[in-house]
Amino acid sequence: METRIRTKFKLTYAQLSAITFFTIILIGAGLLSLPIASRSGEFTPFINSLFTATSAVCVTGLVVYDTYSYFSVFGQSVILMLIQIGGLGFMIIATMFLLMLRKKIGVKERDFLRESVNSIHIGGIVRLAKHILLGTFLLEGMGAIILSIKFSSEMGIASGILNGIxxxxxxFCNAGFDLMGRYEQYSSLTRYSGDTAVNLTIMALIVIGGIGFLVWEDVYKNKLAFKKYQLHSKIVLYTTFLLILCSAIIFYIIEKNNLLADMNMKERVLSSLFQAITPRTAGFNTIDTASLLESSKLFTMFLMIIGGSSGSTAGGIKTTTFVITILTVISSVRNSADLNIFGRRLENGVLKRAYSIVTIYILGALLAMLSISFIQPELMLSDIGFEVLSAIGTVGMSTGITRQLVGMSKFIIVVLMFCGRIGSLAVLMAVAENKNNVLVKNPVEKIIIG
Structure with a gap:
């Protein structure tokens, strides 16, 4: 159906993706506005419903209401459904239904599916989609079992299972929504800062969901034979490992005399690891984010910008974009014409796309910060910057100002979350893509840079 619509109206993938996600968000906002969605039985203001639905579909986690205290079981179920759709992507969900109905998946559908998961090749794309679905439900199921066992001892079996799921x-979808408001509103997972099972399970789900579907397939096919992995997988796994390790050490050093001061060694290590992983688009927290030192907040914002990996449930500029940017700087300093990594040379078009993503990302964040600081001058610029980067990176962490935002500021955050999930470059392409490419090129003339 999506392909027929695309063909009839000549929509590009970027345009159809934006339209579909926007439609899903509107439907979710409508459902969350209904009295049945709130515990009080009252209508929810549409801007707040829109904010929540966007945060769920864009797997961000920023909230204007505590999910457990405000929303009913129906409302929580809608949020969970939106998270799953947003995490997998609408095309993967559509493919699942086509497979269940035994419908034929044609070449156009396969090409569309390839674009949705950022795959390079169209061959084997349906098999990849099946593996994505199977892997997702398997990993989420395993995580749900472990968490259900833990939560059931505190909440009872029924509530424990629901919370585990x-x-x-x-x-796994890097969404950051939680139901821990039963203990303390907006507390996230701070109650479990020293719980090994909860920490390791949540961290594992976040990392696996954030490395990307293509990396899954590579690991599945080649097991532990790292040399056989595709270059994309090597960059993602190597960068992810280094970011987690180095970030954990940095957080430990910065916060050891602040938030970690009253913790034992196990809690310090778990909290440092969790704080190293969650800013890269997960949104959960086991320590009070608002109480972080300014240096920790700044480093957290840096991790928000990087985000997860391409073709995953995560946001940010992505690990590959970050690596390419660093390699370009190194190449320029060394006066080298090529970008080389793991014995391979990267094509020049990748550099152009990487710098386009970084530029649009930073300019969008700066414009949003300027707008919100003008609308609400009473808010601290550091808190606004944290909120903006959290939104555009689909992270979901906050210093606590989300609930203080006025209508226009909320709308700006909604736009940022939407662009962060679809991709800022993809959104601009959907609006301004030039279909009339001219073959004639202008004369070349040099300019001075630097």
Missing amino acids: FHSISA
Whole structure:
């Protein structure tokens, strides 16, 4: 159906993706506005419903209401459904239904599916989609079982299972929504800062969900034979490992005399690891984000910008974009014409796309910060910057100002979350893509740079 619509109206993938996600968000906002969605039985203001639906579909986690205290079981179920759709992507969900109905998946559908998961090759794309679906439900199921066992001892069996399922899906999709408001509103997972099982399970789900579907397939095919991995997988796994390790050490050093001061060694290590992983688009927190030192907040914002990996449930500029940017700087300093990594040379078009993404990302964030600081001058610029980067990176962490935002500021955050999930470059392409490419090129003339 999507392909017929695309062909009839000549929509590009970027345009159809934006339209579909926007439609899903509107439907979700409508459902969350209904009295049945709130515990009080009252209508929810549409801007707040829109904010929540966008945060769920864009797997961000920023909230204007505590999910457990404000929303009913129906509302929580809608949020969970939106998280799952947003995490997998609408095309993967559509493919699942086509497979269940035994419908034929043609070449156009396969090409569309290839674009949706950022795959390079169209061959084997349906098999990849099946593996994505199977892997997602398997990993979420395993996480749900572990968390359900833990939560059931505190909440009872029924509530424990529901919480296990909710938090497993939310963690795997890097959404950051939680139901811990039963203990303390907006507390996220701070109650479990020293719980090994909860920390390791949530962290594992976040990392696996954030490395990308293509990396899954590579690991599945080649097991532990790292040399056989595609270059994309090597960059993602190597960069992810280094970012987690180095970030954990940095957080430990910065916060050891602040938030980690009253913790034992196990809690310090778990909290440092969690804080190293969650800013790269997960949104959960086991320590009070608002109480972080300014240096920790700044480093957290840096991790928000990097985000996860391409073709995953994560946001940010992506690890590959970050690596290419660093390699370009190194190449320029060394006066080298090529970008080389793991014995391979990268094509020049990749550099152009990487710098386009970084530029649009930074300019969008700066414009949003300027707008919100003008609308609400009473808010601290550091808190606004944290909120903006959290939104555009689909992270979901906050210093606590989300609930203080006025209508226009909320709308700006909604736009940022939407662009962060679809991709800022993809959104601009959907609006301004030039279909009339001219073959004639202008004369070349040099300019001075630097």
